[in-house]
Amino acid sequence: MSYLKTIAALGLLTTVSVGSAFAQDLSIYSDKTPWNAGMTGVAADASTASGQTIKLQEITPTDKYQAFMQTSIAGNNVPAFFTWWNGQQLSDVVATGIAADLTPYWDKAIADGDFTAAQRDLVSVDGKPYGVLLNVANWVVFYNTAAFEKAGIAAPPTTWAELMADADKLKAAGYTPFNAPTSGGWMPFIWFSQLVLGNDPDAFVGLTDGSVPYDGPAVKKAFEIWGDMYSKGYFTDPREQDDSKFFANGTAAMFLIGDWHSGQFADLGMKPGVDFKTFLMPSVDPAVPQSVIVEASPIVVSKAALDANPDLGKAVQAMMGADVSNILGSQSQVYNGNLKGTPPNDIIKADNDLVAAAKPRALVRWWEAVPSQIQGDLVAAMGAFMLDPTPETAAKSMSTMQAINADYWANK
Amino acid sequence: MITTASASLSPEVLKDARRRERRVAWRQTRVAWLFIAPAVFMVSAFLLMPVVFNIILSFTKWQKFTGLDKFAGFANYARLFNVPYFSEALSNTAIWVVGAMVLPLAFGLGLALLLRNMPLQETFKSLFFLPKVLAPTAVGAIWYYVYAPHGVLNSAVAGLTGQPFDVGWLYSAQTVTPSVIFTFVWQTVGITMVLLLLGLAAIPRDPIEAARVDGASGWQIFRHIIWPLLLPTVLVVTILNVAAGFTTFDLLWVMAGDYPGKRTLSLAVYMYYESFSNGAWAYGSAVAVVLGAMVIAVTAALAVLQSRVEKNIR
Known part of the structure; x- marks a missing residue:
């Protein structure tokens, strides 16, 4: 019996020790590996502010990260920050009750002039904020200045017709007009959503709330244009898993993506504002007014941890300060929208100016707007089309998505 | 006059003896339970309980952290027929099962018969068995680069033909499943061959020699003597491979990780994506129940067949 007691006591002790070890293990989980330097800086700054050790933990690609977080939340083992x-x-996560309401921190940040109520x-x-802004990005078309020059394109296009004409010129000059990867488990939605919203922004919104079908006229038209562009050889090999490779090595002349990508291009040796610039997608x-996709990535804070x-709380407030904004900007060329922070490069500054001047309709990115329960399944059908851009696959993808x-x- | 021992004993003595017998039997039962208790606990806690829990889950509305307490009836099972990805995953699993059943057996049997009386048999056996000692994830990583667009296979074909060759083996619905099955066969054929060689070694020489003396051809000997006697081993190998075909995950996970349609490559992968990526825990549980039921049904059928074959041989 005394043996049993000893074993039970040891077991209890081990459980308590392991539990304590987990309790002390504060982390920021992230799938944004290209921002490693900036995120490491955020973790360091948050550690200093709170007097706690907060480490960065990264999981990639995105679909695996989502799976990890789903199980963490379901298992009630939520990281302090993610x-x-x-x-x-965000609504799905908030519905679980694990996210902390950050109203007091946002109130202070707005009062201090760091952020606006719109942000x-x-x-x-x-009506309640559940995240610290990590990134606020406009979706723009990056273009390789040398390619445009070689193709004889004097200024970026302002209409779709000009864009298509420029694509032909770039093709003739030996470039693939658009970089279009399928990597990361999410990228196939980029051109799909752009072609839908470029024709009918209301239909784009309707796709995300169930009021517009995925096999209706708006989507059919998008697939027709997409397939036509593929048949003309406008897109890069979708099998390439390095999403920036073809743009960075000069194979592809344009890349439709969030302007947070400018940091990746800079890391790959391209000089922002010199080797590459941006324009808003027409x-x-x-007849349809111009739209721009606005992407916002939050860092969610665990209510239990807080x-x-x-x-x-001091870490949360520090994350909303100008210092962290500048760390993200200088280390990873990411801009979190802090008004006292400095936009990390000329591209992001120029994009903000472009949006301010054009006043396009701002739309939430499809990835964030669509129910997360089906986003991966829908993206898979879009990716299937990119790998086999035929009318038959388009029809099958639309029917699968609608089902x-x-x-x-x-x-x- | 003959009297039995019990007849000469008084009822009290008999009663006492029976009591003692029961005590000994109970003591032995206790000892037996003590020994099997850890196994019973482990199997119950880590196998039966999760299975039962999974079946219960499949009748709930648990999705994205809510609905665990809501009864869904057979709604999750009905949903299987509404979602096109389930039928795709099911048909790919069927291809996997047939491929995993037929191909390793065919190649393994061929190799076993070839190597049976060959010199350097042990060396060849080790060579063919070697892939089996590698972790499936390592095998998947190696073959990923074989099948990559600019990988070994395409480069080899281009080198041989002198023409550019660019097939996306792991990026097309037509080629991805056969490509991964080929890798599975490459890894499995060695163990299949070894098991069949053991089966072949256990076949008595006498009937074969007798048939030979009677003028039977090689094919006749194989068809009427070797194959029936080898059948129990063949069925064991088939059961193992069929179960592997149904539940294949690791090779697909590693090799087809970049293929957008990866989620439908097998029911096991589909179950993972529905549960862990989409958060459709209850629906994923229903997929798991269907998968488990299919594995049990097919392996049970094969086991019944095996016992009949063994009875016939005896």
């Missing part, structure tokens, strides 16, 4: 997405994705709305659910239909360790979409909304 990067996430806004829109529907708070980007990470709010039902609408496909000239309740158990109030010092983490998934209809099933989700019918059972919601």
Whole structure:
């Protein structure tokens, strides 16, 4: 019996020790590996502010990171901080009750002039903010200045017709007009959503709330244009897993992506504002007002961690300060929108100016707007088309997407 | 006059003896339970309980952290027929099962028969067995680069033909499953061959010699003597390979990680994506139940077949 008692006591001790070890292990989980330097800086700054050791933990690609976080949340083992997405994705997490309401921190940041109330709305659910802004990006078209020059393109296009004409010129000059990877488990939605919103922004919004079908006229038109562009050889090999490779090595002349990518291009040796610049994607239909996708990535804070360790509040406040904004900017060329922070490069500054001048309709990115339960399944169907851009595959992708979409909304 | 021992004993003595017998039997049962208790605990806690829990989950509405307490009836099972990805995953799993059943057996049997009386048999056996000692993830990583667009296979074909050759083996619905099955066969054929060689070694020489003396051809000997006697081993190998075909995950995970349609490459992969990526825990559980039921049904059928074959041989 005494043996049993000893074993039980040892077991209890081990459990307590392991539990304590986990309790002390404060981390920021992230799937944004290209921002490693900036995120490491954020963790360091948060550690200093809170007096706690906060480490960066990275998991990639995105679909594996999402799976990891799903199980962490389901297993009630939520990291103190983790990067996430806004829109529907954030709503899903908030519904679990694991996210801390950051209203007091946002109130202070707005009062201090770091952020605006409009920026708070980007990470709010039902009027309450549940995230610290990590990145606020406009989706623009990056272009290789040398390629444009060689193809005889004097200025970036302002209409769809000009864009297509420029694509032909670039093709004739030996370039692939557009970089279009399928990597990371999410990139296939880029051109799909752009072609839908370029023709019908309302239909784009409708796709994300179940009011517009994925096999309706708006989507059919997008697939037709997409397939036509593939048939003309406008896109790079979708099998390439390094999403920046073809743009950085000069094979592809343009890349439609969030302007946070400028840091990656800079890391790969391209000089922002010199080797590459940006322009806003024109609408496909000239009668449709121009839209721009705005992407906002929050860092979500665990309510349990914050309740158990109030010092983490200092870390949260530090993350909303100009210092962290500048760390992200200088280390990873990422801009979190802090008004006192400095935009990390001329590209991001120029994009903000472009958006301010053109006043396009701002749309939440498809990835964040669509229900997270079906986003991966829908992206898989878009990716299938990119690998085999035929009318048959387009029809199959649309039918598959609509079946998934209809099933989700019918059972919601 | 003959009297039995029990007849000469008083009822009290008999009662006492029976009590003692029961005590000994109970003591032995206790000892037996003590020894099997850890195994019973482990199997119950880590196998049966999760299976039962999984079946219960499949009847709930658990999705994205909510609905665990809501009964869904057979809704998750009905959903299997509404979502096109399930039928795709099911048909790919069927291809996997047939491929995993037929191909390693065919190649393994061929190799076993070839190596049976060959010099350097042990060396060849070790060579063919070697891939089996590698972790499937390592095998997947190696073959990923074989099949890559600019990988070994395409480069070799281009080198041989002198023409550019660019097939996306792991990026097309038509080629991805056969490519991964080929890798599975490459890894599995060695163990299949070794098991069949053991089966072949256990076949008595006498009927073969007798048939030979009677003028039977090689094919007749194989068809009427070797194959029936080898059948129990063949069925064991088939059961192992069929179960592997149903539950294959690691090779697909590593090799087809970049293929957008990866989630439908097998029911096991589909189950993973539905549960862990989409957060459809209850629906994923229903997929798991269907997969488990199929594995049990097929392996049970094969086991029944095996016992009949063994009975016939005896």
